[in-house]
Amino acid sequence: MSRNDWEVVIGLEVHAQLNTASKIFSGASTAFGSEPNRQASAVDIALPGVLPVLNRGAVERAIRFGLAIDAQVAPKSVFARKNYFYPDLPKGYQISQFELPVVSGGTITIRVGEGDKAYEKTVNLTRAHLEEDAGKSLHEDFHGMSGIDLNRAGTPLLEIVSEPDMRSSAEAVAYARALHALVRWIEICDGNMQEGSFRCDANVSVRRPGGPLGTRREIKNLNSFRFLQQAIDFEVQWQIERLEDGGTIQQATVLFDPDTGETRVMRTKEDAHDYRYFPDPDLMPLVIVPEWIDRVREQLPELPAAMKARFIDDYGLSAYDATTLTASREVATYYQAAVDAAGQAQAKTCANWVMGDLAARLNKAELDVTASPVSPTQLAGLVTRIADNTISNAIGKKVFDALWNGEGDSADDIIEAQGLKQVTDSGAIEAMIDEVLAANQKSVDEFRAGKEKAFNALVGQVMKASRGKANPAQVNEILRRKLGG
């Protein structure tokens, strides 16, 4: 028996913190990192007699998400109380949505793997609902007590639940990444995983291919894509080994320990929470009229899937290039600006520069594309000069470095100031070739004796003599003519 005899089934629940200025049910600030409890209002700390008032901005972000994944936005949805006792939940219940969520259905298309083995897959979503976050418990030493910070209490969350459609940790990570890129693309969540703005829970089970679903275990609170992958891989291996040893899987909630790379049980089904959901009498049903949905739709930016299709159809890019360039809105915006300035005919060249030299430089300098020293207009200027033969590709890289280092405002400035313009005057090139031939009789003899390598050496000498500025195609042509006699 091996892993190949088992099918892995994964569904994800993602909590995306919505980037509103104020909380979902109070006018307290949601800014991260303030002193403990300075942003916890009377509503957030659940003083008696307070009432929640729903934030329009949070609802609008849920609508944006629903439209972006082509889901149904409920004309009427309901807030419910999820009851449990924990000190960082001062009301004794979390306001969430249960039977009637604001968003139902929808799909996200993911691209998994690399190279020839890469494939696309559509993941179905079950629902997305609005809810409030809890506060934070600090268990460090407070004389044997726990410290409670309620600044995060009441921060709006969108809980996004997928169908159990993923069949490997790679698919789960691809889905989580696509979702992460999407919520940032439509500007509803900052996606900061260190600060907990985007947290994943993974439901994992294994079964015989085609058989009934196995019992699942839920891995809680994974806050990086690497941990998501590691936790699922460990969990899958653990479940398979247990089943093959004749054991059974008990439904449980588990935690991943990044230090050991293992999952461990937090609670089993017997002591699972009984949340006793019921509609919150403090809140009326949330009604979303079609006109509101239409308004939100008009304000949506072009979505990554549509942009990717346009790059393939209109710009002739490969699926891989189009996926890479639309992996984040920042890169896509940069690329689009470069193509707009350079012209659609240069779309493929622009893609090569953005994914090649620019990406490498940004990566090395640990810079985000929005902080690139080379602007899209400058890159377009450079691409244009290569396309019209003012400079060669090799000199282009030099000009790119100069732009990066701020040696000039535009490719034209640098070409002019540093005398990099390509030499296309055939008389001048011929003169250089004559000099090189006279000085390299040995190579000439070798070429005439049939050694093709010697020809390349001569080309190299001519390029060197021209300091890289001679048009390589012309050099080749004239040199061959002269040697061929």
Add this chain to the structure above:
Amino acid sequence: MSLSLEDVRKISSLARLDLSESDAEATRSKLNGILELVEQMQAIDTSGVEPMSHPQDVAQRLRDDAVTETDRRDDFQRVAPQTEAGLYLVPKVIE
């Protein structure tokens, strides 16, 4: 449907209520009274009636996304049993 004493114990434990033997029995009979009332209501034919989540047929009012609250931590913490470094202190809980 009627609740057993065991059901009552489970419900009281979920609600963190420490009921004595006699209180548990009294609570059981009160809760069963409520359930009987529900049973009577269930006799009414409600087919074709859309369930409501709230007795009033109105929509939730929304507020604009703006910060309107000021920092009142000192006021709030004055009535808390124990605080330190801006945190509320509670008996240690680790799940």
